[in-house]
Amino acid sequence: MTVLARAGDVTRRYGDVLALDGVSLDIRAGEMVGLLGPNGAGKSTLINLFVGLRRPTSGTVELLGGSPQDPARRLGIGVTPQETGLPETLRVGEIVDFVGAHFPKRVEKGELLERFGLSDLIKRQMGGLSGxxxxxxxVALAFTGRPRLVFLDEPTTGLDVEARRTLWEGIRAFHEEGGTVLLTSHYLEEIEALAKRVVVVGHGRVLADDTVDAVRAMVGVRRVSLVAENLPELPGVLGSELVDGRTNLVTTDPDRLVVELVRSGTPFSGLEVRPTTLEEAFLAITSKEGAHV
Structure with a gap:
């Protein structure tokens, strides 16, 4: 498939801080890629390099076959950064018109607003809208210019469940029409719901790059759930939590854990061993990586 964005052995420093450390990543046409990582992992820095807002300290970055600093290349992308400052006095419809005027081809205003559940806000001033x-x-503005590739940095932060799902449908519709998306999110279920490919970054490096299922399998994490009191220290436990009277243990070796639990003589009931969620896999990857830093 055609590569729309490419980072080749990219390093980015901010003074003494190494934000990206030899990152190589290709975004191919038609993909929906989820970029995961804790705060400070380098997610926003990587997007800023792709869209031409920053330059790499070393390495190469390409966008749509050329330099991200080339305005002609940037006409083919859409971006929603984490922080947006839209004019408070303009109406929503006016802002869509203003942004759309910068592109040779653009989505019709009514169609765009309807796709993202915003039709009823067309005459509202931005200053009167909720966060x-x-x-x-x-987020809707990122799709105004009929882009080939859209970068969404934490697109649904601060939204309620219904609003998030409306945006998901708009993003899915763009992807189903052949569009390419790279999105970051702290809502891991959002990545599961949208992305086909997951890239996990931590400490400025790519820790995993595969499908959701493959990322789970890569770390071999399982969740052991049971009802028990005063559990002893058990081997291979990456994390634990108590939910509604049940203890959930995240482990890389559920068989060994259960054997040691039985040997300890601790009374328990309701034992279940389940596949991990993406969140649990993500925590396992980053904790393993952190142990080697």
Whole structure:
């Protein structure tokens, strides 16, 4: 498939801080890629390099076959950064018109607003919108110029469940029409719901790059759930939590854990061993990587 964005052995420093450390990543046409990582992992820095807002300290970055600093290349992308400052006095419809005027081809205003559940806000001033409504407008604007590739940095932060799902449908529709998306999110279920490919970054490096299922399998994490009191220290436990009277243990070796639990003589009931969620896999990857730093 055609590569729309490419980072080749990219390093980015901010003074003494190494934000990206030899990152190589290709975004291919038609992909929906989820970029995961804790705060400070380098997600936003990588997007800023792709869209031409920053330059790498070393390595190469390409966008649509050329330099991200080339305005002609940037006409083919859409972006929603984490922070957006839209004019408070302009109406939503006016902002869509203003942004659309910068592109040779653009989505019709009514169609764009309907796709993202914003039709009823067309005559509202930005200053009178809630934070969640402003965020929805900012995401919709990324799709105004009929882009080939869209970068969404934490697109649904601050939205309620219904608003998030409306945006998901708009993003899915763009992807189903052949569009390419790279999105970051702290809502891991959002990545599961949208992305086909997951890239996990931590400490400025790519820790995993595969499908959701493959990322789970890569770390071999399982969740052991049971009802028990005063559990002893058990081998291979990466994390634990108590939910509604049940203890959930995240482990790389559920068989060994259960054997040691039985040997300890601790009374327990309701034992279940389940596949991990993406969140649990993500925590396992980053904790393993952190142990080697």
């Amino acid at each position: 969640g409504q402003k965020r929805r407008v900012a």
